Amino acid sequence: MIGEEQPHLTDQHGDAGLRWLLDRRERWDLTDSELACLLGVPTNRLLSWKDQVASAELVPLPSEVLERIGLLLGLHKGLVNLTPTGQESMAVEWFQKPVDLWGLDGESIRSFLLKDPRTSELIQMVQRIKSAAL
Numbered sequence: 001m002i003g004e005e006q007p008h009l010t011d012q013h014g015d016a017g018l019r020w021l022l023d024r025r026e027r028w029d030l031t032d033s034e035l036a037c038l039l040g041v042p043t044n045r046l047l048s049w050k051d052q053v054a055s056a057e058l059v060p061l062p063s064e065v066l067e068r069i070g071l072l073l074g075l076h077k078g079l080v081n082l083t084p085t086g087q088e089s090m091a092v093e094w095f096q097k098p099v100d101l102w103g104l105d106g107e108s109i110r111s112f113l114l115k116d117p118r119t120s121e122l123i124q125m126v127q128r129i130k131s132a133a134l
Contacts, residue, residue: 014061017069019053024076027092028110037117039068064119071122075109078129102128 025035036046052059061069079091098106102125107115113122 009066011058011060014066014069015053015059017066017073018049018059018061021069021072022050022053029096030110034114037114038072038122039065040117040119041065068119068122071119071126074126075122075129078126078133081133082129102132 021035021039025032030038032046032050033043036043039046049059049061075095076091079094080088082094083090094101095109098104098108098111100106102109104112109125113125
C-alpha cells in the first residue's frame, strides 16, 4: 500500500537526528540524563555519543534509538504544526508546561514522557498531537 513503505535510514540520518536533539535538549529543558531516558539508553552512553559529536565523528545508533529519535522529531513537528507560523516557541512551551490537552490532565508532555518513557507511550503521544493538528 502507498505510504506504508519505511524509508531506509542510514547512520547519517541517525547522526543528524541525534545532533538535532542535542541542540534541542536545552530548549526543551532536558538534562543529559533525561534525554538519555527519552532515548532509552543509559546516561553514560549518551555522554559518549556527545563526545563523538563534539569530535565530529559519525555516531551510528541502534535501530531502537533511531525509532525514538524519529518519534521525538514527529512530536516536535506535530507541536509546531499546531502553532501559528513563526511561533515555534509556543511548541516548546507546550512541551514544557502543564496542559489539559491530549489526556495529560495538567501535566506537561515532558514530565509525562519522563515518567513513562516506553516507546508505546511516545507513539501514542505523537499520534494524539498529530491528530489534533489535522
